[in-house]
Amino acid sequence: MEPSRVQMITRDVLAVLVVAIFMFPIAWWALSSVKPYSAIFDRSGPVYTGFTPTPDNYRVTLLGVSRVDIGMEQGGEAAGVIKGGASSYDSRQSLLDSAIIAVGSTALTLLLATLAAYCLSRMQFSGQQSFLFWILSQRFMPPIAIVIPVVFMFRDLGLRDTYTGLILVHSLINLPLAVLLLKSFFDDVPREVDEAALIDGATRWQTFRRVVVPMVKGGIAATAVLCFIFSWTEFLLSLFLTTSIRTVPVKISTFVTSTATEWGYITALGTSAIIPSFIFILLVQRHLVRGLTLGSLKE
Amino acid sequence: MSTATFTQEGSSWALPRFMTAEHPFPWLAPITVMLLVFGIYPLAYSVWLSFHKRNVVSRQLDFAGVHQWARAFSDTRMWHSLETTLIYTFVALAVQLALGILIALLLDTDRKGYGILRALMTLPLVVPPAVTGMMFLLMQDGSFGVLSFYLYALDLISPAQPILTQPVTALLAILLADIWQWTPFMVLIILAGLRALPKEPFEAAAIDGANGIQTFLRLTLPMLRKVIAVAVLIRGVDLFRIYDYVYIITAGGPGTATETLSFYAGRIYFTGDFPYAATLSLIVLVVLIAVSNVFVRLFKVRF
Amino acid sequence: MSFRDHDKKTFIADTCNDFTANRMTKRDFMRKMALAGVGFSAFGSAMLGGGRSNRAGLGLGVEEARAQDTDMLKWLADVGKPYAGTKIRYTSEATPPTIVANQLVAGEFTKATGIEVEVEIVPLEQVLAKATQDVQGQLGTYDVYYLDQSWMATFAQDVIDPREYYGQNKELAMPNFDWDDFSKPLVDGIAMYNGKQCGIPFDIPIFILMYRKDLFDKHNIALPTDLDAYLKAVQALTEAEKGNGIFGTACQAKSGHYSLECDWTFALWGHGGSIFNKDKKFVGNDERGVAGLKFYQELVKNSPPSATTWTWDGQGQALTQGQAAMAITWGEDFPGFDANDSKVKGLFEALPAPKEVPGRRAVADCGFNEIPAVGHQGGSTISLSQYSKNKEAAWLFMQWVCSKDVMARVSTLGGGASPMRNSSFTDPRVKAKAVVGPGTTRHFDAIKYTIDNQMGSEPDMPIWADLSNNDIPVELGKLLTGQDYGGDAKACLDAIAGIVDGKVKDAGL
Known part of the structure; x- marks a missing residue:
């Protein structure tokens, strides 16, 4: 039964509409980031057009341009462009910090999770489901409860306020989901593939490394993207485990002070923070949709 | 991939014996060590803390038996926050699941352009939750928020009672942020499930003349049961620990109307009473372990 | 505080900072200050070091802005030498003293002593949580705490009595610091707990x-x-x-x-x-x-x-x-x-x-x-941590930031922030700003x-x-x-x- 033309068009319209609704907050956010101050806080109603877009919020947060210079160019406060605040708004170091931590923790997570997922997919042992449940249960603890002991632990290990420390903690958060995801990818590869390689004289490690892993490359990429996103967006642990290192979400939170909320810089850095993850998502979109079956269709 | 490849490079792959073993141990050892060190230690420490009491003068932690636990169970604020958390989790899950299924069905086609739509649909996932909170705070501001403006215009909300000042609407405001951010996660998981479904039963159903709704209820939904169960489990766990949105959008207000258990634990933590904060967090943990165990059994979830 | 007022303060402070650090010509400097609506004579005198008269003319005032209280900077350069290269940290809310100090510190304090100062600015409740975490674990993350008056009893045992420290460490004691210049009710109301002074009054919203x-x-x-x-x-x-x-x-x-x-x-x-x-x-x-x-x-x-x-x-x-x-x-x-x-x-x-x-x-x-x-009153102190590993360097910073010269400028550059020191109230430069306009001090009588x-x-x-x-x-x-x-x-x-x-x-x- 082929759908009629009307049905197809209705579906298209509906699909675009739904996606548009979900896109609206981000679009509004991005729009706000190029608005002058007065357009963000217009009480008469939402402002979509009729303002001169300004790149100043991005120049301050991403290029480290001093807001004094921007004030000069624009003819000073009469043009309403001078923004204030106490801390430095130059966020380049934060983007770098976040990138190092997200990449590091993604790599560590993938390393540990791939090994475990392959094993859990291929080997039968008693307590396997319990082991998986135990891994999943690592996600049950509220982050605030992890903060207290980990602060003391990191103090003794010298890991407080280090990249290594945050990489470890973010990996800890990501491991449960990564193992579940990767196991589902390995489950998709028929066992016969392994058996053939083993019969050919390959060791288990060679089979894993040279045969199976290359077959689930796409799935690993999809998992990597999710790990990257979750590390890139994590807030609470990054806040309390660091002082000098400022990941992007923590940096943004410092733009909200008791004396002013710097919406211009918040929206600019917020928009910039979305872009890298979105590019990765586009790259692995196919695998992502394929991958999140979590293996549950299999009995 | 031929045998020759392996034998040729066999020597360079001469790994320690335990790595080539068929035993699960070497495969699972690294992750186990990691989880034991960084997972069990915080847990053990929290449990230890929950049996202690902070002496505010000497700042020592004195053993106090079940003091904190007794305190928690007689704490009406704890019960209220637990109730709020349950309402929040239930509503968010139901809406995200329903929307997730509908949107996944809508986007599940190979027609041109839908790949882009699917990718755009995942966009909310990449926004840091703390930023999502601010995003909705900006849109829901009583004076210049775009959302408030449209709600006023539609007469759904009165300007005399801005969205964040009323208990019910404030909770809805946080739920809205959560639903916006995490419905796409449901969509992704269910889409993946839909795409993995075998084609034959659907072709048979079409020949039998079943309509779309019948096919969905009798075929699609039962076959997706397990995918949905895992999705609900993962999402439910995260919802029950909700913190960021509450902290940024309402900070638990008005009154304590939007105070969730995890946020309450955070508040206590912020004031320095670590033992009680740990106890409240452990309640979150215990509830989650209990509920998810029942859930796993009830829905025969296999990972 | 409004957005815009806040903008202006930091704009002014930023501009001064650039100027004093020789990153800006005098012409640019004056143009920028005009943009911010700062009258030259008022501003020129505001930029003068403590104790100088405000009769200084326009040009002289701007030139003098570079010099500040040169005696103090010279003294800091002398005693600070052994601590050059040290990095000290404090966490604070974004209040006017912190904002002004944060803008001036590089061009003045660090330039004189070689001691680097890193300020972690977070909302007030996070300042409390971070300080609590620090003292509970005796982490020594922060050398200096910014403490709200409502927390004083909580942190009394974690901080060093600044007057005692001043008396005991003569070689590090800033000359003419003049402890009696701080409003007595403020010291009692904000800093004292059980007879111990827990810090130097730093901010007084009231x-x-x-x-x-x-x-x-x-x-x-x-x-x-x-x-x-x-x-x-x-x-x-x-x-x-x-x-x-x-x-x-x-x-x-x-x-x-x-x-x-x-x-x-x-x-x-x-x-x-x-x-x-x-x-x-x-x-x-x-x-x-x-x-x-x-x-x-x-x-x-x-x-x-x-x-x-x-x-x-x-x-x-x-x-x-x-x-x-x-x-x-x-x-x-x-x-x-x-x-x-x-x-x-x-x-x-x-x-x-x-x-x-x-x-x-x-x-x-x-x-x-x-x-x-x-x-x-919702005042706060700046306090020296017991657990600091750089107490001497941190102490020099605290004295600099609470000196007459810097505190007077906190009131003027900080856009009319209420003074801690009696001398700031009577300072002619502060009085000159008691007119309608940005950074006004015309409410100071009510405050006092x-x-x-x-x-x-x-x-x-x-x-x-x-x-x-x-x-x-x-x-x-x-x-x-x-x-x-x-x-x-x-x-x-x-x-x-x-x-x-x-x-x-x-x-x-």
Whole structure:
């Protein structure tokens, strides 16, 4: 039964509409980031057009341009462009910090999770489901409860306020989901593939490394993207485990002070923070949709 | 991939014996060590803390038996926050699941352009939750928020009672942020499930003349049961620990109307009473372990 | 404080910083300052070091801006030499002293001593959480703490008495630091706990009356002389300005936030009540306490509806946007009203808060060193950590930032931030700015009077941070938003009494 033309068009319209609704907050956010101050806080109603877009919020947060210079160019406060605040708004170091931590923790997570997922997919042992449940249960603890002991632990290990420390903690958060995801990818590869390689004289490690892993490359990429996103967006642990290192979400939170909320810089850095993850998502979109079956269709 | 490849490079792959073993141990050892060190230690420490009491003068932690636990169970604020958390989790899950299924069905086609739509649909996932909170705070501001403006215009909300000042609407405001951010996660998981479904039963159903709704209820939904169960489990766990949105959008207000258990634990933590904060967090943990165990059994979830 | 006022302050501070660090020509500098609306002569003199006269002409003033208090910088360069390359850290809220210090530190302090200063600026509740974490684990993350007066008892054991340290370390003691120059009531109210001075007073937001003179004139309403009259005026103004969308007042009544607790103590003390009696029992629920809370409920009713979601930030914005006619609240909001882009420039006047009704409770009848008076103070100190590994370098920084020279400039560059030092009040440079305009100091008389005559101070007790940031404002929030207690002030206060007495007993205080 082929759908009629009307049905197809209705579906298209509906699909675009739904996606548009979900896109609206981000679009509004991005729009706000190029608005002058007065357009963000217009009480008469939402402002979509009729303002001169300004790149100043991005120049301050991403290029480290001093807001004094921007004030000069624009003819000073009469043009309403001078923004204030106490801390430095130059966020380049934060983007770098976040990138190092997200990449590091993604790599560590993938390393540990791939090994475990392959094993859990291929080997039968008693307590396997319990082991998986135990891994999943690592996600049950509220982050605030992890903060207290980990602060003391990191103090003794010298890991407080280090990249290594945050990489470890973010990996800890990501491991449960990564193992579940990767196991589902390995489950998709028929066992016969392994058996053939083993019969050919390959060791288990060679089979894993040279045969199976290359077959689930796409799935690993999809998992990597999710790990990257979750590390890139994590807030609470990054806040309390660091002082000098400022990941992007923590940096943004410092733009909200008791004396002013710097919406211009918040929206600019917020928009910039979305872009890298979105590019990765586009790259692995196919695998992502394929991958999140979590293996549950299999009995 | 031929045998020759392996034998040729066999020597360079001469790994320690335990790595080539068929035993699960070497495969699972690294992750186990990691989880034991960084997972069990915080847990053990929290449990230890929950049996202690902070002496505010000497700042020592004195053993106090079940003091904190007794305190928690007689704490009406704890019960209220637990109730709020349950309402929040239930509503968010139901809406995200329903929307997730509908949107996944809508986007599940190979027609041109839908790949882009699917990718755009995942966009909310990449926004840091703390930023999502601010995003909705900006849109829901009583004076210049775009959302408030449209709600006023539609007469759904009165300007005399801005969205964040009323208990019910404030909770809805946080739920809205959560639903916006995490419905796409449901969509992704269910889409993946839909795409993995075998084609034959659907072709048979079409020949039998079943309509779309019948096919969905009798075929699609039962076959997706397990995918949905895992999705609900993962999402439910995260919802029950909700913190960021509450902290940024309402900070638990008005009154304590939007105070969730995890946020309450955070508040206590912020004031320095670590033992009680740990106890409240452990309640979150215990509830989650209990509920998810029942859930796993009830829905025969296999990972 | 409004956005725009804040913008200006930091713009000015940034510009000065660039100039003093030789990154800007004099011509550029003067142009930028003109943009910020700073009069040259006033500004030139503001940039002079302490003790210099403001007769300095325009050109001279700008040139002198580079030099500052050269004696002090020379001294710092001398004693700071052994500590060059050290990095010290502190965490703070974004208040004017921190903002100004943060902007000046590189060009002056670090340039002289080679000691680097890293400031971690976070919202107030995170400052508390981070400091708590630091002392609990004795992490030594921070060398210097920024401590709110309400936390003093909590952190007393973690900080070094600065006067003792000054006396014991003669070689590090800044000449002419002049401890007696700090307002005595401020030192007592903010920094002292059990006879120990826990830090140097650093910031003093304090409650004064700020009102729209134009509206009072328009409706022919008399200035209130006591709090009863104040409430009547608020109600009259709400009624009179209904059509214009202006409310009688604006509160900072966010549930569960410290700002609500501040508003409440003002109402309580203003009605002759107190939080504790001399037996250390909660008495905020006595007759006077109930009258105070009922008064506050009325104020909230006469505020814009979002007031129950506002902290001091939202309240300040509402006043600056012309949404409310008057308020008894933080005097540091005042300069924002006079900013060029404020909707109420020149319309606000400042006075000390009207008298308590029926009168003030005696200090001797209160517990935990509570001082009940209508002028609630929210001061803070800058304190030296016991656990710091760089105490000497941190101590030099503290003396620099609290020196006469820097503190005077905190008041002028910080856009009319209230002074800690008596000398700042009488300083001609500060007086010169007592006119309508950005960074005005024309409210300083009201501030000074309040500090000397009607400053209210919260109790000193180790669990006060907990009670004031959590239990009390949470229960008050339930009442004000109608979640609980059915609008019954007495029932709410009785519940608070139960919680507070329980915690005090539990803590063994």
